[in-house]
Amino acid sequence: MSQRVAVIGAGPSGLTSIKSCLDEGLKPTCFESSDDIGGLWRFKETPEPGRSSIYRSLVVNTSKEMMCFSDFPMPADYPNYMLHSQLLQYLRLYAQHFDLLRHITFQTSVLTVRQRPDFSHSGQWEVVTENREGQEQRHIFDGVLVCSGHYTQPVSPLDQFPGHESFPGRCLHSWEYKDADAFRGKRVVVVGIGNSGGDIVQKRHSTRKGAWVLSRMSSSGLPLDMTAISRLTVLLTSLLPRALVNWAAERTLNHRYDHRLYGLQPTHRLLEQKPLINDDLPGRILQGAVVLKPDLRGFQGSGLLFQDGTTEEDIDAVVFCTGYNGTFSFLPPSLCSGPGGDLNLYRYLYNTDAPPLYQGVLVVPLCQGYSTGGLRARIGSFINLDWPFDQF
Incomplete structure (x- = not known):
């Protein structure tokens, strides 16, 4: 039976994580709080609390040659440095090409991600979600991929x-x-x-x-x-x-x-x-x-x-223009107890107090310039970790 993985967020990292999970024979379920894909790269006339927000003139800082996913080149007519709307269209093409939308549950927010009582043996997580009608639902997953980004909580001094x-x-x-x-x-x-x-x-x-x-x-x-x-x-x-x-x-x-x-x-x-x-x-x-x-x-x-x-x-x-707090309120406090509230994960990947062979939480902080082959390798090791940490 395929191991079930929760993917939080349907932006660039979330889409590539869904694709990589499918490549690895896993069963992903993506929860997206809004009604569409794109995450950071969706321009909205009015900013929405708890979501990322960009300005109308934003042009990416990574060229299309370096930003494109390794298994899906960008259209040849795209400029080297594109406007946010062109990048969003590329993400739509990517999701359509690999048929990813059927794995996404829209207008569903993740409230909590917690270890199950038998976590020391099963390595499983309980994920509580809330839909647009305010109804809560509990899910059990073997792993969790956090792809919700960190440009949602502005810091104002x-x-x-x-x-x-x-x-x-x-x-x-x-x-x-x-x-x-x-x-x-x-x-x-x-x-x-x-x-x-x-x-x-x-x-x-x-x-x-x-x-x-x-x-x-x-x-x-x-x-x-x-x-x-x-x-x-x-x-x-x-x-x-x-x-x-x-x-x-x-x-x-x-x-x-x-x-x-x-x-x-x-x-x-x-x-x-x-x-x-x-x-x-x-x-x-x-x-x-x-x-x-x-x-x-x-x-x-x-x-x-x-x-x-x-x-x-x-x-x-x-x-x-004073940055953002990279907080993940739905994660267990034990994973957010690093210096300054940073995630207490080895290289943003593994909680080291988990069993030697386990299914854990992986945070995918990069939303661009990411090789899908490299992401597949991360997910493959994340779901079947069988080597010591000092060999990374």
């Missing part, structure tokens, strides 16, 4: 800034931002210099620690990830001292434009954090179209005070 209570303008998180129309002609400050901040900024950009900025285009006009991600690059990065790799890569970036002169020089080394992928920001700084400001200190009436003592007056809106 507004309470950290004194004077925000009397600010007459609008404060919002990038999760709420849809397009620039609502802010046209207004004085807006963007706080945070991640990818969303780099895309959304109009004139004033406040950053606490700067960022290393990479363009989507690399040498000879090729997509960056096609030239930067290779077996040779991975080999050299693993063999050479990390400090040397950082120095060489940062030197190359600074040859294009000196991050210090542009006010972008970060406090961290290149390989310590994700870089900012943006084609326009340095040029806009050079033209004076974007003015970089230091970290925000607080609000003063309708103005903002920054850490260097400067102010910006008559501000109409502040957009916080």
Whole structure:
């Protein structure tokens, strides 16, 4: 009898997980809280609580050559870096080609994922779901794949800034931002210099620690990830001292434009954090179209005070691009007891206190650039683990 696996979420990771489970002879059941597939890549005019939200102009940061699933190439007429709507259409084509929709239960939320009382022997999990009518149902599964993403709980540090209570303008998180129309002609400050901040900024950009900025285009006009991600690059990065790799890569970036002169020089080394992928920001700084400001200190009436003592007056809106909490409220507390609430799973895969041969919880955090062959290998080992952890 095929082992039953729950797949939570019908975004890119959920769809490929369903396909990989079928390839491995497993019986997947996918629970999707909305009424359609696509997850993060479904644009909605109005953000919905508890779900990811993107803005109208969003273009992916991974080229189609690296993003496409290994068993389903993207259409030849797609651009190398596509708009979110094109990626969503690709996911629809993928689901249709492999007949995945019949394994998805829509408008069904997962409330809890808990070990059964006999878990030490069976390794089974009880999954409680709720449909759109509010009816709860209990299911028993041999394994659980968490593919619900982590861009659903925005982090807003507004309470950290004194004077925000009397600010007459609008404060919002990038999760709420849809397009620039609502802010046209207004004085807006963007706080945070991640990818969303780099895309959304109009004139004033406040950053606490700067960022290393990479363009989507690399040498000879090729997509960056096609030239930067290779077996040779991975080999050299693993063999050479990390400090040397950082120095060489940062030197190359600074040859294009000196991050210090542009006010972008970060406090961290290149390989310590994700870089900012943006084609326009340095040029806009050079033209004076974007003015970089230091970290925000607080609000003063309708103005903002920054850490260097400067102010910006008559501000109409502040957009916080300050990230998300990667929480999974339906998982057992024992799996969410890592530092800072991180998942207590070995390499985001296995709960090590489970039986030597078990069926457990696997979190699939990557939603793009994922080889389906590699995912099949993960799922095959996840459902039939029979080697020690130190051999990964």
